[in-house]
Amino acid sequence: MTLTSSIPTRTRTARRQRRGRTPRGLLIGAEILVPILLLAVWWLASTNSTNTFFPPLQRILERLVQLAQTSMFWANVGLSVGNLLLSFVLASAIGVLLGAALGLIRPLAWFVEPTVHFFRAIPPVALVPIFVSLIGFGNETRILSITLAALFPVLISTMDGIRGAEPTLDMVGRVYRLSRWDRLVSVVLPAASPRILSGMQVSLMTAFVVMIASEMLGSSTGLGSMTLLAQQSFAITDMWAGILTLGVLGYATTALFVLFRRRVLRWYIASQQQEKQS
Incomplete structure (x- = not known):
């Protein structure tokens, strides 16, 4: 295929990709509209409710x-958010x-990794x-409790991200005679950052669930405890x-974490988009 004949082909491919791509504004609008619609349905369905456990x-x-x-x-709220962020x-x-x-x-992974997977299998x-x-x-x-439950998604994603990094990157670091620490900080961790941040997002959701459960068990403070005490005292509206x-x-x-992740991985998202367009 000649150069002149390949240009229209790439143009048609780019046009098909643009047509198949959903506009970002439409996605954001749907993300805002769907919760509003659900609240509207809830409002209408509960307007004339006389059920004690399903108030308007x-x-x-x-x-x-x-x-x-x-x-x-x-x-x-402050106690729950503080425990969540610190953990x-x-x-x-x-x-x-x-x-x-x-x-x-x-060698360290051979000894420690079975124990890691054992504790990871236990529900948080x-x-x-x-x-x-x-x-x-x-x-x-x-x-x-929250810290230990949120630890394993980050640990495993970091471990897999470092092992899945391109060997070429490490070779380039060796060619430039970077120290082991410099290669880790400047080459290996940035290459593994997409997986690490994905694991951190899972960790955040796990931490949120365990935060609520820990406050519902033997605690008198926090949003989880407040919700449980309202249910036990039949203050259903408070619940x-x-x-x-x-x-x-x-x-x-x-x-907020998704926004942070997109900002940190701007270079990665841009490179993925370029690969799709090429």
Whole structure:
């Protein structure tokens, strides 16, 4: 095939790719519109509800506004968010360090990796009663439970990302006579960063679930405890307000991390788009 004949072919291919690509504005609009539609359906379905356990959405939102005007509500929100962020940062730091060590030092991985996969197979929520029985009901127990549950997604994604990095990159680092630390920081970790950040996103969702479970077990503070106490005292409207708050908080933390991930991986996303267009 000559150069002149290949140009129209590439042009047609690029046009087909542009036609098949969904506009970004449409995706963002759908992401905003779908929750609004669900809330509208919920509002209409519960307007005339007389069921004690399914109150009207209007009453739930009014109660949520009332709770938001109290200092106790924001103290519970602050405690939950603080435990979540601290545990997530600890799990990410430990997971990246351990994952890098296991990915680079194969003999160490042979000894440690079976234990890692054993604890990874245990459901994260099942770890909460163990720590409560061993340590007690303090806030340190909740932080430890969340950190350990969120550790394994980051650890395994870091380990797999380092092992899956292109060997050529390491060879280039050796040619330029970079030290082992410089190769790790400047070459290996950036190459593994897409998998690491994907593991961190899974870790964040795991940490959020275990945060709620740890607060519901033997705690009197936090959003999880507030929601459970409302259910046990038959304050059903307060319970639904707590559930709505947890849903908004979970969505907001995930959305913020997705924005952070896209900003960090701009170079990777751009390279993937260029590969699709070529």
